[in-house]
Amino acid sequence: MSSKIKTLPAPHKRTVTLLGSTGTIGQSTLKIIGEHPERFEVTALTGGNNIELLIEQARKYKPKRLAVANEAHYANLKSALQGTGIDITAGEAAVVEAASIPSDIVMSAIVGAAGLKPTLAAIRRGATVALANKECLVCSGELMMREVKKHSAMLLPVDSEHNAIFQLFDTAHPEQVEQVTITASGGPFRTWTYEQMKAATPEQAVRHPNWSMGAKISVDSATLMNKGLELIEAYWLFPLKTQQLQVLIHPQSIVHCLVQMVDGSVLAQMSMPDMCTPIANALAWPQRIKAPVAKLDLAAIGSLQFETPDTARFPALALARSAMETGGNAATVLNAANEIAVSRFLNKEIAFTDIAKIVEKTIEKTDNTQLETIDDVLACDNEARAYATGYKI
Numbered sequence: 001m002s003s004k005i006k007t008l009p010a011p012h013k014r015t016v017t018l019l020g021s022t023g024t025i026g027q028s029t030l031k032i033i034g035e036h037p038e039r040f041e042v043t044a045l046t047g048g049n050n051i052e053l054l055i056e057q058a059r060k061y062k063p064k065r066l067a068v069a070n071e072a073h074y075a076n077l078k079s080a081l082q083g084t085g086i087d088i089t090a091g092e093a094a095v096v097e098a099a100s101i102p103s104d105i106v107m108s109a110i111v112g113a114a115g116l117k118p119t120l121a122a123i124r125r126g127a128t129v130a131l132a133n134k135e136c137l138v139c140s141g142e143l144m145m146r147e148v149k150k151h152s153a154m155l156l157p158v159d160s161e162h163n164a165i166f167q168l169f170d171t172a173h174p175e176q177v178e179q180v181t182i183t184a185s186g187g188p189f190r191t192w193t194y195e196q197m198k199a200a201t202p203e204q205a206v207r208h209p210n211w212s213m214g215a216k217i218s219v220d221s222a223t224l225m226n227k228g229l230e231l232i233e234a235y236w237l238f239p240l241k242t243q244q245l246q247v248l249i250h251p252q253s254i255v256h257c258l259v260q261m262v263d264g265s266v267l268a269q270m271s272m273p274d275m276c277t278p279i280a281n282a283l284a285w286p287q288r289i290k291a292p293v294a295k296l297d298l299a300a301i302g303s304l305q306f307e308t309p310d311t312a313r314f315p316a317l318a319l320a321r322s323a324m325e326t327g328g329n330a331a332t333v334l335n336a337a338n339e340i341a342v343s344r345f346l347n348k349e350i351a352f353t354d355i356a357k358i359v360e361k362t363i364e365k366t367d368n369t370q371l372e373t374i375d376d377v378l379a380c381d382n383e384a385r386a387y388a389t390g391y392k393i
């Protein structure tokens, strides 16, 4: 009997920093880490406001460092975790600092542009970053990719479509690829008229047919802004021209991307709509590990449908494509205005269909300029937020 297998070295235990551990992606990441204790250990966890869950996670995964963004929670956290030896910190700077401490892989899973500074801190120490937080790439794509190169960092896409492209796209040979299509479920209002969508409530908007996600991305999926942000995300992650990127509506969310090669072959990545697959793929890359997901049963699903997106009913998708093509600060403004408009909708201040309107008006109002530094990005983001917050419908 060959003893070759027995002589292979034990797999290296990866240390993981998790930014946004209390969110949907954060919880799925910890679920996978919990199923592979021989492979992963947690270096740092960060959260925003869900203090009970953060305490529970800290007790279970025993990070060296715990950072809570909201300083008001510091005292409670400190007393609840007394005697554990965990280094507890609070505030925005503490989250950035947690991202800076050494670890093998950083899961960037904070929602929105709030994830930009911590993600950049990880990139600037040359980390391998599993990127779920698409907004930071949308609002500062050019600068972020420049920092990745400068510091020899690496981005592993976690967003399901981008993880799918990552699995199929040989970036050494971009000339072999003609077109990349990312799919969208179409969200809960796929078959609604524009008139019906005017009366859509936050409760209806966050009830996604296939995926279980945080509130902001669920609303983005309902407006199709999520797919627009993902076009921009793909543009920065892969060597593709804007016109090579396409979107198809696919209500079953089984095929996540289609990579069309110049010879007419089309490669598809399929999996159940469960973020545990792309998260496991990124955490273990370039190896593969077992993920806690249901087996794909195509016979049970029966048929897969595809449709062209309707940008008249879902104008956010067209706005995002236009921002991608315009370049400069357009995507930064789009992202900031969208974050504000989504939160105004969730607060029941505006109608669902006003989200895209506010984004459009904010872009119209802003001069297109180049953003040279991260401070320029943050200033532009702030200005767009202020305009979108004050915009009267």
Ligand code: NAD
Residues within 6 Å of the ligand: 019, 020, 021, 022, 023, 024, 025, 026, 046, 047, 048, 049, 050, 069, 095, 108, 109, 110, 111, 112, 114, 132, 133, 134, 135, 158, 159, 160, 211, 212, 213, 214, 215, 216, 217, 275
């Ligand atoms: P979520 O709302 O469930 O969780 C967000 C996390 O960010 C929480 O841990 C929260 O405490 C933290 N957070 C929020 N504001 C913060 C701040 N100002 N400072 C520090 N931490 C803060 O969101 P989610 O659904 O897990 O999504 C996270 C990111 O992953 C988003 O960018 C989203 O677009 C992306 N993503 C999510 C999914 C999904 O299925 N949920 C899929 C693809 C991509």
Ligand code: MG
Residues within 6 Å of the ligand: 159, 160, 161, 230
């Ligand atoms: Mg996605």
